[in-house]
Amino acid sequence: MNWTQKMYKTTLVLLSVGLLAFSGWGTAASTAQAANAAVPACGSGDHGLLKGLQDKHSGDGSTPLSFSDIQFLNADIGRAAGNGFMIGTSDGGCHFQEIYQGQWSFAQIDFPDNVHGWALASAGDGQAQYLIRTTDGGSTWKRLSNKAVSFERIDFMDSKNGFGYNRASTYYTKDAGLSWSQISTPANTRGAYFSSRNTGWAVVIAPGTGYRVMKTADGGATWHLSLKANFTDPEFGQVYAKGNQVYVVLYGGSGMSQTSYSLYASANMGGSWNRVIAEETAGGGPAPGSGPAQFKSGPASGKPGNLELVGSNTAFLVGFSPAGEKVAVGRSYNGGKQWTNLPAIVGYEGVISFTSNKEGWLAAKGYENSSLYITEDGGATWQLKFTFKVTNQ
Structure with missing residues (x-):
């Protein structure tokens, strides 16, 4: 079963x-x-599952278990996956159970519903990533092609339609990932996102000038300028959009475990923009763009991780500082007009999944542990649910 x-x-x-x-x-x-x-009463969520999983991945040179991605569909139903395993809950984390154990090491999971799912995953300790699919909630997986994919990110809208992204290109499928067609994006695109088949955004590098954020309303046939951010050495950006909300992370340089970046927000589909964060670092240099910003540092005063949009005006961004061993979340409840950086927990990397403006999950990696946390106050405090030791001792 x-x-x-x-x-x-x-x-x-x-x-x-x-x-x-x-x-x-x-x-x-x-x-x-x-x-x-x-x-049963809501407990730690463990009930022997943690020990059982760890026992199968300890000693004899086995790679310790570590969370790589999480996704919650609502306050009750969610999954967490990593190297060769996936666990899930149907009661908001009161109890977890094993969904999958096998060869696939998950880099990203994406479930538009509780049955159909896709993942970018490698086989065992291999480096090549494949697109795999499940039609039973994650218990079994099928590789869709013998060839590795170049996707860095996938996003499925339903059981058939989805997008695949790398920094330079965007692809679309309407047959559940069996075939893909490339969407036309501007020259020198270095990051894109489509919130529907027609509406999309692209971060474009203008050589010698900086970043340009472009918008299409006709599926890539035509593109129009939405935002300029001057910068001497642009590399890439990340776009997140839902409804009228659009957020763009523009990356500066990196060095000494530090990354410079700017976070821009729009509450009216790119009609106007607000520079929320402009983080300069000693190792990464200045932040892209110019003009005032609400904050000179982001959550955990570190690198930006993934951003989650919830409802019509709520956004969460995870940040992490490897040198400082801190992971934290920043948030806005009004489309980026006001921003709050919240207290940090221990770790050097993290990924978040939020289902409301209060309820969310965080998978945080530390130098000794990989842990799963839950919040019920919008990231202000975190309750530990699972911890895997990442050293075999």
Whole structure:
């Protein structure tokens, strides 16, 4: 029985208990006993799963387990994956169970619903990444091609339609990843994102000048300037868009475990922009762009990680400082007009998944542990759920 089937069975049990109580069948005592049996108390979420997974990946030169990506569909249902494993929860992290163990080491997972999913993954300790697909919630995976893919990021809108990205190119599929067509993007594109098949954004390098953020409303047929950010040595950027919200991370230089960057936000689909963060570093130099910024440093005063858009006006950005061993989240509840950098936890890298303006998850890597956390206050505080030791001792 796969994970999706188990969740369905659990739902039927809960529904049966609810109907029993509603109809008055049985005594009050028996109804209470059935409810208690069907819905165990919310605990640590471990229940032996952590030890079982670690025991299978310890000693004899085995690579220790480490989280690489997480994704939550709502407050209850989510997954966390890493090197050769995937775990999941259907009750908001009260309990986790093993979904997958096998050859695939996941770099990114993407589930538009609870059944259909895709991942960028390598086989074992290999370097080549493949696009793989599941149709049973993640229990089994199928490689879609014998050839490795150049994608650095995937984003599926539903069970058929999705996008694949690398820094220079954007691709689209309408048959669940079996075939791909390239979307026309401007010359010197170094990062793009499409929020729909027609609406897209591209970060373009203008040699000797800096960054240009371009927008298309006709699927790439024509592009129009939305934002200029002057910079002497542009490299690449990352775009995030949902509804009227658009955020752009423009990267400066890197050095001494430091990265300079600027974060721009728009609450009106690129009609106007606000420079939220302009982080200069000794190792990376100045931040791209000019003009005032709300903050001279981002979350954890470190490198930017992934950004999550929630609802119509909420954004979260994870940042991490390898030298300082800090991971933290910054957030805005009003489309980037105001920003808050929140307290840090221990780690040198992290990835986030938020389902509301309060509820979210963080997978943080440290030099000794890889840990999974939950927040119920928008990243202000984090509760530890899982920790894997990343050293075999």
